[in-house]
Amino acid sequence: MQTRQLRGFLFDLHGVLADSWQYHLASWQTIAQELHIPWTDQLAEILPGMSREDSLTAILASVDRQSEFTSNQRLRLTNHENDxxxxxxxxxxxxxxxxxxxxxxxxxxxxEYPMALASASANAPAEIAHLGLTKYFPQIVPAENLRASKPAPDVYLAAAALIHQHPEDCVAFEDTVTGVRSAKAAGCFTVGINVKDLPQADAMLASTRELSLSAVQQALGQLSV
Known part of the structure; x- marks a missing residue:
C-alpha cells in the first residue's frame, strides 16, 4: 500500500468507543412496539449508523407505513426516541x-496526535462526559451544524477541520457500512471495526482490543511516523 501521511485520528462514537448502539436499538424497539410494528433482526442490523430520521423511515418502511405520518408526527416520534x-x-x-x-x-x-469525535449525534458531548473521555475529545463536531448525516462526508470533513488537518491525512474509525462510506467519501484512511467485513474499509479489525498505533501504521504501510 502506498504510504500516506498520518496527522490525525477521527473517531465514530457508537460501536467504536462505546457499545451504545444497543441503547439506540432498545429505544427504537420501544418505538416500534408502540406503533405495533414487528421488530426484526433486519432492522437491528440496518439501523446502526443511520440518522434518527432515517432510522424512523426504515422502521415505517418495513411495514409500508411511511406515508401514514405527517412531518410533525415524525418529529414527535424521533424526539420521543431521543428522550x-x-x-x-x-x-x-x-x-x-x-x-x-x-x-x-x-x-x-x-x-501527540490530535483527535476529534466524528459523531452526528447531538448527545455526543454528554455521552463522552459520562464515559469519562472528555479529556481525549475537546474537539467534537457540533451535530446541529451538519447539513447531511452519514453516509454523506460532512461529519468527517468537519472533524478534520476541527484539528486543522486534511481528511486525507487522517485515520477514521468506523463500525458500520454507513459510517465507512462517510469517512471514505471525505477522503480518510478508514479502519473498520467489526467481525464482519465492511465494504470500502481500507483495513479491518475484529474488535477494539486490536487497536494500537503500530497496527494502524502497519495498515498504512509504514513502520514509523
Missing amino acids: LYRQYVAALTPANCLPGVTAFLDELVAA
Missing part, C-alpha cells in the same frame, strides 16, 4: 467504554 435514549445515556459510565479504547487513546495522546 428514551437520553435516559440510557445518563446511566453510562467509563465501564461502558469498549475494551482497549482508553489504552489506545492514551497511546495517541503520548504520541
